[in-house]
Amino acid sequence: MCGILGVVAPRDVAADLYEGLLTLQHRGQDAAGFCTWDETAPAQHDLFPPAEAAVRRSPKGEGGLRLVKGGGLVEQVLAGGDAERLKGRSGIAHVRYPTAGVGSPEDAQPFAISTPLPIAMAHNGNVTNCASLRPELAGSGRPMRSGCDVEALLHVFAEELPERPGGIRYPDDLFTAVAGVFHRVRGAYTVVALVAGRGLLAFRDPFGIRPGILGTREGPHGRAVAVASESVALDRLDFKVLRDLAPGEAVFVDLSGEIASKQVAPGELHPCIFEHVYFARPDSFLDKVSVYKARMRLGESLARQVIEAGLDPDVVIPVPDTARPAAQACAARLGLPYREGLQKNRYVGRTFIMPGQERRDASVRRKLNPIPIEFEKKRVLLVDDSLVRGTTSRALVEMARRAGAVEVYLALTAPPLTNPCVYGIDMSTSRDLIARDHTVEELRALVGADALLYQRIEDLVEAGRRGNPEVREFCTGCFNGRYASGDVTAQTLREIESERLAASVARAGRS
Numbered sequence: 001m002c003g004i005l006g007v008v009a010p011r012d013v014a015a016d017l018y019e020g021l022l023t024l025q026h027r028g029q030d031a032a033g034f035c036t037w038d039e040t041a042p043a044q045h046d047l048f049p050p051a052e053a054a055v056r057r058s059p060k061g062e063g064g065l066r067l068v069k070g071g072g073l074v075e076q077v078l079a080g081g082d083a084e085r086l087k088g089r090s091g092i093a094h095v096r097y098p099t100a101g102v103g104s105p106e107d108a109q110p111f112a113i114s115t116p117l118p119i120a121m122a123h124n125g126n127v128t129n130c131a132s133l134r135p136e137l138a139g140s141g142r143p144m145r146s147g148c149d150v151e152a153l154l155h156v157f158a159e160e161l162p163e164r165p166g167g168i169r170y171p172d173d174l175f176t177a178v179a180g181v182f183h184r185v186r187g188a189y190t191v192v193a194l195v196a197g198r199g200l201l202a203f204r205d206p207f208g209i210r211p212g213i214l215g216t217r218e219g220p221h222g223r224a225v226a227v228a229s230e231s232v233a234l235d236r237l238d239f240k241v242l243r244d245l246a247p248g249e250a251v252f253v254d255l256s257g258e259i260a261s262k263q264v265a266p267g268e269l270h271p272c273i274f275e276h277v278y279f280a281r282p283d284s285f286l287d288k289v290s291v292y293k294a295r296m297r298l299g300e301s302l303a304r305q306v307i308e309a310g311l312d313p314d315v316v317i318p319v320p321d322t323a324r325p326a327a328q329a330c331a332a333r334l335g336l337p338y339r340e341g342l343q344k345n346r347y348v349g350r351t352f353i354m355p356g357q358e359r360r361d362a363s364v365r366r367k368l369n370p371i372p373i374e375f376e377k378k379r380v381l382l383v384d385d386s387l388v389r390g391t392t393s394r395a396l397v398e399m400a401r402r403a404g405a406v407e408v409y410l411a412l413t414a415p416p417l418t419n420p421c422v423y424g425i426d427m428s429t430s431r432d433l434i435a436r437d438h439t440v441e442e443l444r445a446l447v448g449a450d451a452l453l454y455q456r457i458e459d460l461v462e463a464g465r466r467g468n469p470e471v472r473e474f475c476t477g478c479f480n481g482r483y484a485s486g487d488v489t490a491q492t493l494r495e496i497e498s499e500r501l502a503a504s505v506a507r508a509g510r511s
Helices: 014-023 130-139 150-160 172-184 231-236 274-279 291-308 324-334 357-367 391-402 440-447 457-465 490-510
Strands: 003-008 031-038 053-057 064-071 090-096 111-113 119-127 187-195 199-204 213-219 222-228 240-244 249-254 259-263 315-318 342-344 368-370 379-384 407-412 451-454
Touching (some): 003 014, 031 119, 090 187, 213 231, 222 231, 231 240, 291 407, 291 451, 291 457, 379 391
Parallel strands (some): 315 379
Antiparallel strands (some): 031 064, 111 119, 199 249, 213 222, 213 240, 342 368
Protein backbone atom coordinates (compact mmCIF):
# COMPACT_ATOMS: atom_id res chain seq x y z
CA MET A 1 0.00 0.00 0.00
CA CYS A 2 1.47 3.32 -1.10
CA GLY A 3 0.38 6.84 -1.91
CA ILE A 4 0.56 8.37 -5.39
CA LEU A 5 -0.05 11.84 -6.77
CA GLY A 6 0.21 13.36 -10.23
CA VAL A 7 -0.31 17.02 -11.14
CA VAL A 8 -0.40 19.11 -14.32
CA ALA A 9 -0.71 22.86 -13.75
CA PRO A 10 -0.09 26.22 -15.47
CA ARG A 11 2.87 26.85 -13.15
CA ASP A 12 5.49 24.79 -11.32
CA VAL A 13 3.94 21.83 -9.51
CA ALA A 14 6.63 21.16 -6.89
CA ALA A 15 4.72 22.86 -4.08
CA ASP A 16 1.54 20.95 -4.93
CA LEU A 17 3.41 17.66 -5.04
CA TYR A 18 5.04 18.36 -1.69
CA GLU A 19 1.86 19.44 0.10
CA GLY A 20 -0.23 16.69 -1.45
CA LEU A 21 2.28 13.99 -0.60
CA LEU A 22 2.45 15.18 3.01
CA THR A 23 -1.30 14.56 3.12
CA LEU A 24 -0.71 11.00 1.90
CA GLN A 25 2.18 10.30 4.28
CA HIS A 26 -0.01 7.88 6.26
CA ARG A 27 0.10 5.51 3.28
CA GLY A 28 3.86 5.01 3.44
CA GLN A 29 6.77 5.96 5.69
CA ASP A 30 9.60 3.97 4.17
CA ALA A 31 10.56 6.20 1.23
CA ALA A 32 9.34 9.07 -0.92
CA GLY A 33 10.03 10.32 -4.41
CA PHE A 34 9.25 13.15 -6.82
CA CYS A 35 9.64 13.63 -10.55
CA THR A 36 8.86 16.68 -12.68
CA TRP A 37 9.23 17.48 -16.35
CA ASP A 38 11.41 20.56 -16.75
CA GLU A 39 11.26 21.94 -20.27
CA THR A 40 14.22 24.22 -19.48
CA ALA A 41 16.55 21.45 -18.27
CA PRO A 42 19.98 21.73 -19.94
CA ALA A 43 20.83 18.83 -22.20
CA GLN A 44 24.58 18.77 -21.53
CA HIS A 45 24.71 17.58 -17.92
CA ASP A 46 22.66 16.08 -15.10
CA LEU A 47 21.03 18.57 -12.79
CA PHE A 48 21.68 16.59 -9.59
CA PRO A 49 24.44 14.26 -8.42
CA PRO A 50 23.59 10.64 -9.28
CA ALA A 51 23.21 9.72 -5.61
CA GLU A 52 20.47 12.30 -5.17
CA ALA A 53 18.62 12.28 -8.44
CA ALA A 54 18.83 11.77 -12.17
CA VAL A 55 17.70 13.58 -15.28
CA ARG A 56 16.22 11.62 -18.16
CA ARG A 57 16.34 13.97 -21.15
CA SER A 58 14.23 14.02 -24.25
CA PRO A 59 16.12 12.75 -27.31
CA LYS A 60 15.60 16.18 -28.86
CA GLY A 61 17.24 17.83 -25.87
CA GLU A 62 14.38 20.21 -25.15
CA GLY A 63 13.95 19.25 -21.51
CA GLY A 64 14.37 16.58 -18.93
CA LEU A 65 12.83 14.66 -16.07
CA ARG A 66 13.99 15.87 -12.68
CA LEU A 67 13.92 12.93 -10.28
CA VAL A 68 14.48 13.06 -6.51
CA LYS A 69 13.83 10.08 -4.25
CA GLY A 70 15.20 8.31 -1.21
CA GLY A 71 14.48 6.61 2.07
CA GLY A 72 12.54 8.37 4.81
CA LEU A 73 9.59 10.70 5.16
CA VAL A 74 8.59 13.34 2.64
CA GLU A 75 10.27 16.18 4.52
CA GLN A 76 13.47 14.17 4.92
CA VAL A 77 13.71 13.30 1.25
CA LEU A 78 13.24 16.92 0.21
CA ALA A 79 15.58 18.36 2.84
CA GLY A 80 18.13 20.88 1.63
CA GLY A 81 16.00 22.80 -0.86
CA ASP A 82 15.42 20.05 -3.42
CA ALA A 83 11.77 21.09 -3.72
CA GLU A 84 12.86 24.42 -5.19
CA ARG A 85 14.90 22.62 -7.83
CA LEU A 86 12.01 20.40 -8.97
CA LYS A 87 11.06 22.70 -11.83
CA GLY A 88 8.25 21.98 -14.22
CA ARG A 89 4.51 22.25 -14.80
CA SER A 90 3.86 18.51 -14.59
CA GLY A 91 5.00 15.93 -12.08
CA ILE A 92 4.32 12.80 -10.04
CA ALA A 93 5.12 11.81 -6.48
CA HIS A 94 5.02 8.70 -4.30
CA VAL A 95 5.25 7.55 -0.69
CA ARG A 96 6.37 3.97 -0.26
CA TYR A 97 5.16 1.21 1.99
CA PRO A 98 7.33 -1.77 1.06
CA THR A 99 5.54 -4.90 -0.12
CA ALA A 100 8.00 -5.78 -2.89
CA GLY A 101 11.75 -5.40 -2.82
CA VAL A 102 13.98 -5.01 0.21
CA GLY A 103 12.77 -1.53 1.10
CA SER A 104 16.08 0.11 0.17
CA PRO A 105 16.34 3.65 -1.18
CA GLU A 106 17.06 2.10 -4.58
CA ASP A 107 13.52 0.67 -4.58
CA ALA A 108 11.94 4.07 -3.96
CA GLN A 109 9.59 5.33 -6.65
CA PRO A 110 9.15 6.91 -9.19
CA PHE A 111 11.22 4.90 -11.69
CA ALA A 112 12.29 6.43 -15.00
CA ILE A 113 13.46 5.21 -18.41
CA SER A 114 14.91 7.00 -21.43
CA THR A 115 13.70 4.85 -24.32
CA PRO A 116 11.59 4.90 -26.38
CA LEU A 117 11.11 8.28 -24.68
CA PRO A 118 11.62 9.60 -21.15
CA ILE A 119 8.86 8.27 -18.90
CA ALA A 120 8.62 8.23 -15.10
CA MET A 121 6.13 6.00 -13.29
CA ALA A 122 4.86 5.31 -9.78
CA HIS A 123 2.12 3.00 -8.55
CA ASN A 124 0.09 1.86 -5.59
CA GLY A 125 -0.53 -1.88 -5.40
CA ASN A 126 1.30 -5.09 -6.16
CA VAL A 127 2.12 -6.98 -9.36
CA THR A 128 1.34 -10.62 -8.65
CA ASN A 129 3.13 -12.06 -11.70
CA CYS A 130 6.32 -10.06 -11.26
CA ALA A 131 8.36 -13.28 -10.89
CA SER A 132 7.37 -14.46 -14.36
CA LEU A 133 7.71 -11.01 -15.93
CA ARG A 134 11.30 -10.63 -14.73
CA PRO A 135 12.91 -13.22 -17.08
CA GLU A 136 10.53 -12.24 -19.88
CA LEU A 137 11.70 -8.63 -19.71
CA ALA A 138 15.34 -9.64 -19.41
CA GLY A 139 14.98 -11.70 -22.58
CA SER A 140 13.66 -8.69 -24.48
CA GLY A 141 16.54 -6.48 -23.37
CA ARG A 142 14.80 -4.73 -20.48
CA PRO A 143 16.21 -6.37 -17.33
CA MET A 144 14.78 -5.27 -13.99
CA ARG A 145 17.52 -3.75 -11.85
CA SER A 146 15.57 -3.48 -8.61
CA GLY A 147 13.16 -5.46 -6.49
CA CYS A 148 10.37 -2.93 -7.06
CA ASP A 149 7.47 -4.20 -9.14
CA VAL A 150 6.71 -0.79 -10.68
CA GLU A 151 9.83 -1.34 -12.77
CA ALA A 152 8.07 -4.30 -14.40
CA LEU A 153 5.02 -2.12 -15.09
CA LEU A 154 7.19 0.59 -16.60
CA HIS A 155 9.09 -1.78 -18.91
CA VAL A 156 5.94 -3.57 -20.06
CA PHE A 157 4.35 -0.20 -20.81
CA ALA A 158 7.40 0.85 -22.84
CA GLU A 159 7.35 -2.42 -24.79
CA GLU A 160 3.66 -1.99 -25.57
CA LEU A 161 4.08 1.49 -27.09
CA PRO A 162 3.53 1.15 -30.84
CA GLU A 163 6.52 1.80 -33.10
CA ARG A 164 5.52 4.26 -35.80
CA PRO A 165 7.66 6.03 -38.42
CA GLY A 166 6.05 9.32 -37.55
CA GLY A 167 6.41 8.87 -33.79
CA ILE A 168 3.91 8.24 -31.02
CA ARG A 169 0.34 9.49 -31.43
CA TYR A 170 -1.03 11.12 -28.27
CA PRO A 171 -3.04 9.97 -26.44
CA ASP A 172 -4.12 6.99 -28.59
CA ASP A 173 -0.82 5.12 -28.48
CA LEU A 174 -0.56 5.63 -24.73
CA PHE A 175 -3.98 4.03 -24.31
CA THR A 176 -2.90 1.16 -26.57
CA ALA A 177 0.13 0.60 -24.33
CA VAL A 178 -2.08 0.60 -21.22
CA ALA A 179 -4.27 -2.07 -22.84
CA GLY A 180 -1.09 -4.12 -23.31
CA VAL A 181 -0.23 -3.63 -19.65
CA PHE A 182 -3.66 -4.87 -18.60
CA HIS A 183 -3.18 -7.93 -20.80
CA ARG A 184 0.25 -8.85 -19.42
CA VAL A 185 0.41 -7.54 -15.85
CA ARG A 186 -1.60 -9.20 -13.09
CA GLY A 187 -2.49 -7.92 -9.66
CA ALA A 188 -3.68 -4.59 -8.27
CA TYR A 189 -2.27 -1.29 -9.38
CA THR A 190 -3.21 2.32 -9.81
CA VAL A 191 -0.52 4.14 -11.78
CA VAL A 192 0.59 7.69 -12.47
CA ALA A 193 3.14 8.24 -15.23
CA LEU A 194 4.88 11.36 -16.46
CA VAL A 195 5.40 11.36 -20.24
CA ALA A 196 8.22 13.63 -21.39
CA GLY A 197 6.98 16.97 -22.62
CA ARG A 198 3.45 15.67 -23.10
CA GLY A 199 1.65 15.36 -19.77
CA LEU A 200 0.30 12.97 -17.17
CA LEU A 201 -1.03 9.45 -17.72
CA ALA A 202 -3.01 7.56 -15.05
CA PHE A 203 -4.70 4.18 -15.10
CA ARG A 204 -6.42 1.79 -12.69
CA ASP A 205 -6.37 -2.01 -12.92
CA PRO A 206 -9.48 -3.71 -14.39
CA PHE A 207 -10.75 -4.64 -10.92
CA GLY A 208 -10.28 -1.21 -9.36
CA ILE A 209 -8.70 -2.75 -6.28
CA ARG A 210 -6.53 0.24 -5.45
CA PRO A 211 -8.06 3.74 -5.39
CA GLY A 212 -7.49 6.57 -7.83
CA ILE A 213 -9.30 9.92 -7.84
CA LEU A 214 -9.31 12.68 -10.48
CA GLY A 215 -9.74 16.37 -9.71
CA THR A 216 -9.39 19.84 -11.22
CA ARG A 217 -8.62 23.34 -9.99
CA GLU A 218 -9.48 26.45 -11.95
CA GLY A 219 -7.29 29.51 -11.44
CA PRO A 220 -6.35 32.83 -13.03
CA HIS A 221 -3.58 31.19 -15.06
CA GLY A 222 -5.59 28.21 -16.26
CA ARG A 223 -6.67 24.75 -15.22
CA ALA A 224 -4.74 22.33 -13.05
CA VAL A 225 -5.53 18.59 -13.02
CA ALA A 226 -4.49 16.00 -10.44
CA VAL A 227 -4.80 12.29 -9.75
CA ALA A 228 -4.35 11.02 -6.19
CA SER A 229 -4.76 7.93 -4.06
CA GLU A 230 -7.27 9.64 -1.78
CA SER A 231 -9.63 12.59 -2.07
CA VAL A 232 -8.06 14.21 0.99
CA ALA A 233 -4.95 15.09 -1.05
CA LEU A 234 -7.12 16.89 -3.60
CA ASP A 235 -8.97 18.67 -0.79
CA ARG A 236 -5.68 19.89 0.65
CA LEU A 237 -4.67 21.34 -2.71
CA ASP A 238 -8.08 23.00 -3.30
CA PHE A 239 -8.93 20.70 -6.18
CA LYS A 240 -12.54 19.82 -6.93
CA VAL A 241 -13.07 16.07 -7.12
CA LEU A 242 -14.35 15.14 -10.57
CA ARG A 243 -14.66 11.39 -10.11
CA ASP A 244 -12.89 8.16 -9.28
CA LEU A 245 -10.94 6.46 -12.02
CA ALA A 246 -12.98 3.57 -13.37
CA PRO A 247 -11.51 0.06 -13.27
CA GLY A 248 -9.79 -0.61 -16.59
CA GLU A 249 -9.72 3.09 -17.48
CA ALA A 250 -6.81 5.23 -18.64
CA VAL A 251 -6.75 9.04 -18.39
CA PHE A 252 -4.31 11.38 -20.12
CA VAL A 253 -3.88 15.04 -19.18
CA ASP A 254 -1.90 17.19 -21.60
CA LEU A 255 0.15 20.18 -20.50
CA SER A 256 -2.76 22.56 -21.13
CA GLY A 257 -4.96 20.63 -18.69
CA GLU A 258 -7.14 18.96 -21.31
CA ILE A 259 -8.37 15.54 -20.16
CA ALA A 260 -8.80 12.53 -22.44
CA SER A 261 -9.96 9.18 -21.16
CA LYS A 262 -10.68 5.73 -22.50
CA GLN A 263 -12.07 2.49 -21.12
CA VAL A 264 -9.25 0.35 -22.46
CA ALA A 265 -10.30 -2.93 -20.81
CA PRO A 266 -13.57 -4.26 -19.41
CA GLY A 267 -13.78 -3.23 -15.76
CA GLU A 268 -15.51 -4.59 -12.70
CA LEU A 269 -15.13 -2.62 -9.48
CA HIS A 270 -13.81 -4.59 -6.47
CA PRO A 271 -12.16 -1.97 -4.20
CA CYS A 272 -10.10 -3.12 -1.23
CA ILE A 273 -12.26 -3.16 1.91
CA PHE A 274 -9.17 -2.88 4.14
CA GLU A 275 -8.80 0.73 2.98
CA HIS A 276 -11.90 1.49 5.07
CA VAL A 277 -10.69 -0.55 8.02
CA TYR A 278 -7.21 0.90 8.29
CA PHE A 279 -5.30 2.55 5.47
CA ALA A 280 -7.30 5.52 4.26
CA ARG A 281 -7.72 8.74 6.22
CA PRO A 282 -11.20 9.17 7.72
CA ASP A 283 -11.65 12.47 5.87
CA SER A 284 -11.29 10.74 2.50
CA PHE A 285 -13.90 9.45 0.08
CA LEU A 286 -13.01 6.32 -1.92
CA ASP A 287 -15.33 5.35 -4.77
CA LYS A 288 -17.83 7.83 -3.28
CA VAL A 289 -17.77 6.05 0.10
CA SER A 290 -16.98 8.19 3.15
CA VAL A 291 -14.27 6.41 5.11
CA TYR A 292 -15.41 8.13 8.29
CA LYS A 293 -19.02 7.02 7.95
CA ALA A 294 -18.00 3.49 6.98
CA ARG A 295 -16.00 3.24 10.20
CA MET A 296 -18.92 4.58 12.21
CA ARG A 297 -21.11 1.84 10.75
CA LEU A 298 -18.47 -0.69 11.78
CA GLY A 299 -18.74 0.59 15.35
CA GLU A 300 -22.51 0.29 15.32
CA SER A 301 -22.34 -3.34 14.23
CA LEU A 302 -19.77 -4.07 16.95
CA ALA A 303 -22.20 -2.61 19.50
CA ARG A 304 -24.79 -5.17 18.42
CA GLN A 305 -22.26 -7.93 19.06
CA VAL A 306 -21.46 -6.54 22.53
CA ILE A 307 -25.16 -6.79 23.38
CA GLU A 308 -25.46 -10.29 21.90
CA ALA A 309 -22.43 -11.47 23.89
CA GLY A 310 -23.94 -10.17 27.13
CA LEU A 311 -20.94 -7.98 27.92
CA ASP A 312 -21.38 -5.08 30.33
CA PRO A 313 -18.50 -2.62 29.86
CA ASP A 314 -18.25 0.63 31.80
CA VAL A 315 -16.41 2.60 29.15
CA VAL A 316 -15.41 2.45 25.45
CA ILE A 317 -11.81 3.40 24.62
CA PRO A 318 -10.37 3.50 21.09
CA VAL A 319 -6.89 2.48 20.06
CA PRO A 320 -5.89 5.67 18.23
CA ASP A 321 -6.22 6.71 15.53
CA THR A 322 -7.98 4.45 13.07
CA ALA A 323 -10.58 3.02 15.46
CA ARG A 324 -11.84 6.35 16.81
CA PRO A 325 -14.96 6.76 14.63
CA ALA A 326 -15.96 3.15 15.27
CA ALA A 327 -15.45 3.50 19.02
CA GLN A 328 -17.49 6.70 19.13
CA ALA A 329 -20.39 5.09 17.24
CA CYS A 330 -20.16 1.94 19.38
CA ALA A 331 -20.28 3.94 22.63
CA ALA A 332 -23.24 6.01 21.40
CA ARG A 333 -25.20 2.90 20.41
CA LEU A 334 -24.48 1.26 23.79
CA GLY A 335 -25.19 4.44 25.78
CA LEU A 336 -21.72 4.30 27.36
CA PRO A 337 -19.05 6.91 28.01
CA TYR A 338 -16.48 7.31 25.26
CA ARG A 339 -13.04 8.13 26.62
CA GLU A 340 -9.60 8.81 25.14
CA GLY A 341 -7.73 6.50 27.47
CA LEU A 342 -4.63 5.99 25.36
CA GLN A 343 -2.34 8.92 24.65
CA LYS A 344 -0.54 8.73 21.34
CA ASN A 345 2.99 9.92 20.71
CA ARG A 346 2.65 11.81 17.42
CA TYR A 347 6.29 11.30 16.55
CA VAL A 348 6.06 7.54 16.12
CA GLY A 349 4.81 6.30 12.76
CA ARG A 350 2.03 3.87 11.94
CA THR A 351 3.07 0.51 13.36
CA PHE A 352 1.18 -1.69 10.91
CA ILE A 353 3.12 -0.38 7.92
CA MET A 354 6.54 -0.66 9.59
CA PRO A 355 8.71 -3.45 8.17
CA GLY A 356 9.82 -6.04 10.73
CA GLN A 357 7.98 -7.38 13.76
CA GLU A 358 10.59 -6.18 16.28
CA ARG A 359 10.20 -2.59 15.05
CA ARG A 360 6.42 -2.87 15.26
CA ASP A 361 6.52 -4.24 18.83
CA ALA A 362 8.91 -1.58 20.07
CA SER A 363 6.90 1.16 18.38
CA VAL A 364 3.64 0.12 20.06
CA ARG A 365 5.25 0.67 23.45
CA ARG A 366 6.67 4.01 22.35
CA LYS A 367 3.51 5.18 20.65
CA LEU A 368 0.81 4.60 23.26
CA ASN A 369 0.61 5.38 26.96
CA PRO A 370 -2.50 4.84 29.11
CA ILE A 371 -4.32 7.48 31.14
CA PRO A 372 -4.87 5.45 34.35
CA ILE A 373 -7.95 7.28 35.61
CA GLU A 374 -9.87 6.07 32.54
CA PHE A 375 -8.98 2.42 33.27
CA GLU A 376 -8.91 2.10 37.06
CA LYS A 377 -11.52 -0.35 38.42
CA LYS A 378 -13.41 -0.36 35.12
CA ARG A 379 -14.56 -2.96 32.64
CA VAL A 380 -13.03 -1.55 29.48
CA LEU A 381 -14.11 -2.15 25.90
CA LEU A 382 -11.05 -1.49 23.73
CA VAL A 383 -11.87 -0.91 20.06
CA ASP A 384 -9.09 -1.53 17.53
CA ASP A 385 -9.01 -1.99 13.77
CA SER A 386 -7.56 -5.48 13.34
CA LEU A 387 -5.51 -8.31 14.77
CA VAL A 388 -2.78 -9.54 12.43
CA ARG A 389 0.12 -11.05 14.31
CA GLY A 390 -1.32 -10.79 17.83
CA THR A 391 1.61 -9.15 19.60
CA THR A 392 0.19 -5.62 19.36
CA SER A 393 -3.18 -6.70 20.74
CA ARG A 394 -1.52 -8.55 23.61
CA ALA A 395 0.54 -5.46 24.45
CA LEU A 396 -2.61 -3.30 24.44
CA VAL A 397 -4.49 -5.64 26.77
CA GLU A 398 -1.52 -5.80 29.15
CA MET A 399 -1.29 -2.01 29.09
CA ALA A 400 -4.96 -1.70 30.03
CA ARG A 401 -4.59 -4.14 32.92
CA ARG A 402 -1.49 -2.39 34.27
CA ALA A 403 -3.47 0.85 34.18
CA GLY A 404 -6.05 -0.72 36.53
CA ALA A 405 -8.76 -2.25 34.31
CA VAL A 406 -10.61 -5.06 36.07
CA GLU A 407 -11.79 -6.58 32.78
CA VAL A 408 -10.65 -5.91 29.21
CA TYR A 409 -12.83 -6.67 26.19
CA LEU A 410 -11.24 -6.28 22.77
CA ALA A 411 -13.49 -5.49 19.80
CA LEU A 412 -12.06 -5.36 16.27
CA THR A 413 -13.56 -3.52 13.30
CA ALA A 414 -12.16 -6.18 10.93
CA PRO A 415 -12.97 -9.89 10.71
CA PRO A 416 -10.20 -12.48 11.31
CA LEU A 417 -7.35 -12.07 8.81
CA THR A 418 -6.83 -15.61 7.58
CA ASN A 419 -5.41 -15.26 4.05
CA PRO A 420 -2.38 -13.45 2.64
CA CYS A 421 -2.96 -10.19 0.81
CA VAL A 422 -1.45 -10.29 -2.67
CA TYR A 423 -2.48 -6.79 -3.69
CA GLY A 424 -0.12 -4.55 -1.74
CA ILE A 425 -0.57 -4.99 2.02
CA ASP A 426 2.36 -6.35 4.02
CA MET A 427 0.71 -9.56 5.15
CA SER A 428 1.51 -11.70 2.15
CA THR A 429 2.89 -14.66 4.08
CA SER A 430 0.80 -17.16 6.02
CA ARG A 431 3.05 -16.91 9.06
CA ASP A 432 1.95 -13.28 9.53
CA LEU A 433 -1.65 -14.28 10.21
CA ILE A 434 -2.26 -15.67 13.67
CA ALA A 435 -6.01 -16.09 13.09
CA ARG A 436 -5.30 -18.59 10.33
CA ASP A 437 -4.48 -21.39 12.76
CA HIS A 438 -6.39 -20.40 15.91
CA THR A 439 -10.01 -20.22 16.98
CA VAL A 440 -11.43 -17.00 18.37
CA GLU A 441 -11.32 -18.49 21.87
CA GLU A 442 -7.66 -19.45 21.42
CA LEU A 443 -6.89 -15.94 20.21
CA ARG A 444 -8.72 -14.44 23.17
CA ALA A 445 -6.48 -16.44 25.49
CA LEU A 446 -3.35 -15.56 23.53
CA VAL A 447 -3.96 -11.81 23.75
CA GLY A 448 -5.14 -12.07 27.37
CA ALA A 449 -8.55 -10.43 26.90
CA ASP A 450 -11.67 -11.33 28.87
CA ALA A 451 -13.63 -11.26 25.61
CA LEU A 452 -12.68 -10.92 21.94
CA LEU A 453 -15.15 -9.74 19.31
CA TYR A 454 -14.47 -9.71 15.59
CA GLN A 455 -16.44 -7.82 12.97
CA ARG A 456 -18.66 -10.10 10.90
CA ILE A 457 -17.60 -10.03 7.27
CA GLU A 458 -21.13 -9.40 6.06
CA ASP A 459 -21.31 -6.33 8.36
CA LEU A 460 -17.93 -5.14 7.07
CA VAL A 461 -19.03 -5.33 3.45
CA GLU A 462 -22.37 -3.71 4.24
CA ALA A 463 -20.61 -0.81 5.98
CA GLY A 464 -18.89 0.01 2.71
CA ARG A 465 -21.79 -0.79 0.40
CA ARG A 466 -24.18 1.47 2.30
CA GLY A 467 -21.93 4.39 1.37
CA ASN A 468 -22.31 3.65 -2.35
CA PRO A 469 -24.72 0.94 -3.49
CA GLU A 470 -23.05 1.03 -6.93
CA VAL A 471 -20.11 -0.85 -5.42
CA ARG A 472 -21.51 -4.35 -5.67
CA GLU A 473 -18.40 -6.18 -4.50
CA PHE A 474 -15.35 -5.38 -2.38
CA CYS A 475 -12.10 -7.31 -2.42
CA THR A 476 -12.20 -9.38 0.78
CA GLY A 477 -9.43 -11.83 -0.09
CA CYS A 478 -7.51 -11.36 3.15
CA PHE A 479 -10.61 -12.38 5.12
CA ASN A 480 -12.08 -15.21 3.05
CA GLY A 481 -9.62 -16.05 0.25
CA ARG A 482 -11.87 -14.61 -2.48
CA TYR A 483 -9.34 -12.58 -4.43
CA ALA A 484 -10.85 -9.97 -6.72
CA SER A 485 -8.77 -10.72 -9.82
CA GLY A 486 -9.78 -14.38 -9.81
CA ASP A 487 -6.34 -15.54 -10.96
CA VAL A 488 -4.58 -16.07 -7.62
CA THR A 489 -3.44 -19.68 -7.46
CA ALA A 490 -1.49 -21.67 -4.90
CA GLN A 491 1.57 -21.11 -7.08
CA THR A 492 0.95 -17.33 -7.01
CA LEU A 493 0.82 -17.40 -3.22
CA ARG A 494 4.03 -19.46 -3.02
CA GLU A 495 5.90 -17.10 -5.35
CA ILE A 496 4.80 -13.98 -3.47
CA GLU A 497 5.55 -15.54 -0.11
CA SER A 498 9.01 -16.54 -1.33
CA GLU A 499 9.67 -12.98 -2.54
CA ARG A 500 8.51 -11.48 0.75
CA LEU A 501 10.58 -13.84 2.87
CA ALA A 502 13.67 -13.08 0.77
CA ALA A 503 12.99 -9.35 1.12
CA SER A 504 12.64 -9.71 4.91
CA VAL A 505 16.00 -11.47 5.09
CA ALA A 506 17.57 -8.77 2.92
CA ARG A 507 16.13 -5.98 5.08
CA ALA A 508 17.45 -7.70 8.21
CA GLY A 509 20.88 -7.87 6.61
CA ARG A 510 20.84 -4.17 5.82
CA SER A 511 19.83 -3.10 9.34
